[in-house]
Amino acid sequence: MTRVLLTAVLIAPFVAILATAQAPSPTVTIRAGRLIDGRGGQARDVVVTVNGDRITAVGAKPGAVTHDLSRLTLLPGFIDTHVHLLWHFGKSGRFDNTGETADDRLKAGLENARVTVMNGFTTVQSIGEPGDLTLRTALEHDSLPGPRILTSVRQINERTDVPRGNRDQLATPDQLRQAVRAAKDAGADLIKIFASASIRDGGKQTMSDEQLQATCGEAKTLGLRTLVHAHSAESMKAATLAGCTQIEHGVFANEEVLALMAQHGTYFDPNIGLVLQNYLQNKDKFLGIGNYTEEGFAAMQKAIPLNFQMFKNALRVPNLKIVYGTDAVAGAHGHNIEEAIVRVTDGGQKPMDAIVSLTSLSAESLRLQDQIGAVAPGLQADLVAVDGDPLTDITALRRVVFVMKGGRVLRQQ
Numbered sequence: 001m002t003r004v005l006l007t008a009v010l011i012a013p014f015v016a017i018l019a020t021a022q023a024p025s026p027t028v029t030i031r032a033g034r035l036i037d038g039r040g041g042q043a044r045d046v047v048v049t050v051n052g053d054r055i056t057a058v059g060a061k062p063g064a065v066t067h068d069l070s071r072l073t074l075l076p077g078f079i080d081t082h083v084h085l086l087w088h089f090g091k092s093g094r095f096d097n098t099g100e101t102a103d104d105r106l107k108a109g110l111e112n113a114r115v116t117v118m119n120g121f122t123t124v125q126s127i128g129e130p131g132d133l134t135l136r137t138a139l140e141h142d143s144l145p146g147p148r149i150l151t152s153v154r155q156i157n158e159r160t161d162v163p164r165g166n167r168d169q170l171a172t173p174d175q176l177r178q179a180v181r182a183a184k185d186a187g188a189d190l191i192k193i194f195a196s197a198s199i200r201d202g203g204k205q206t207m208s209d210e211q212l213q214a215t216c217g218e219a220k221t222l223g224l225r226t227l228v229h230a231h232s233a234e235s236m237k238a239a240t241l242a243g244c245t246q247i248e249h250g251v252f253a254n255e256e257v258l259a260l261m262a263q264h265g266t267y268f269d270p271n272i273g274l275v276l277q278n279y280l281q282n283k284d285k286f287l288g289i290g291n292y293t294e295e296g297f298a299a300m301q302k303a304i305p306l307n308f309q310m311f312k313n314a315l316r317v318p319n320l321k322i323v324y325g326t327d328a329v330a331g332a333h334g335h336n337i338e339e340a341i342v343r344v345t346d347g348g349q350k351p352m353d354a355i356v357s358l359t360s361l362s363a364e365s366l367r368l369q370d371q372i373g374a375v376a377p378g379l380q381a382d383l384v385a386v387d388g389d390p391l392t393d394i395t396a397l398r399r400v401v402f403v404m405k406g407g408r409v410l411r412q413q
């Protein structure tokens with residue numbers, strides 16, 4: 001008797017899981033007036049069939065549908081490979097979080113997550129702090145609207161894990177390898193590295209070639225991707241040669257280093273359309289804090305046209321994989337799509353290429369191309385509908401009227 005009871009107790013959870021898995025998933029159909037599939041294809045009057053959290057069919061289909069979006073353009077959920085989801089303006093209205101509790105920070109992050117997904121971004125990579133994990137758990141636990149979150153949990157620079165009291169020393173390769181292992185143990189999906197100074201401080205290389213080799217080498221051994229903040233051409237070159245997988249910003253990139261990145265298959269994530277513009281628009285909320293000085297703002301103002309020219313140069317480099325990232329900070333969340341609009345209007349990118357970057361190419365950079373980034377059978381049902389045709393008017397991407405993430409409708413007209 002005891003044994004039977006025990007068996008029943010042990011089996012019960014598994015039976016429940018099986019029942020969930022075997023229950024027929026409700027089938028949902030969506031008719032799109034225009035479909036842009038994320039891989040460079042497009043079609044008119046298409047029905048997308050969704051079972052549970054997956055897309056099961058895409059094609060012509062007469063008859064009634066669950067969601068008639070025949071006046072809209074349907075796309076895969078957007079992907080931002082570089083955000084700071086917890087950054088926000090504090091109680092003073094400025095970028096000053098003194099006096100805040102961890103719960104205040106979490107609440108701000110939940111709101112940032114909500115506005116991000118409501119504007120079409122169903123996956124983001126947060127670069128990154130331990131609070132990202134709390135945020136991800138809170139979203140999942142309470143079924144709150146937010147994007148799928150990947151996080152670096154922490155960031156690594158030239159002085160990481162140097163013991164207190166020795167702060168004038170640089171980290172040894174062993175200390176950096178240890179920091180990479182610690183990040184993985186803490187739950188990091190990727191490693192974030194600072195190879196150069198901030199644009200507000202000139203952007204020069206700050207980690208040595210040897211430090212970069214140790215950090216990116218250890219990450220590679222552990223199967224982790226590496227995102228490297230780098231502005232100067234020499235810091236980008238060092239990161240590329242060290243085998244790091246993606247380079248952020250790159251305002252001072254030259255054609256030689258961009259060609260080297262293309263040759264090594266290093267992803268490039270230029271941020272030309274949102275982060276600096278957002279800092280300038282919200283200058284009064286940042287000025288006087290840390291390196292947000294008048295000189296820093298002057299450097300950011302100067303970098304905007306440099307970025308446009310650098311991006312035009314990057315577009316001319318054959319086989320360079322330009323992914324989508326905004327570096328969304330306080331004030332920028334929910335406006336992530338502005339980067340795509342600027343890449344097209346000021347950077348000269350073709351709208352279809354900007355959309356492929358925003359979807360399937362960014363999914364590939366996250367090693368999630370078999371899960372997200374396209375409207376195709378077998379992939380997650382992450383779908384966004386916009387009012388207008390972004391191929392002729394890229395600003396249509398701002399007019400999001402429908403969002404589905406993993407088969408769940410989060411926004412509807």
Ligand SMILES: [Zn+2]
Pocket residue numbers: 082083084127327
């Ligand atoms: Zn950043």
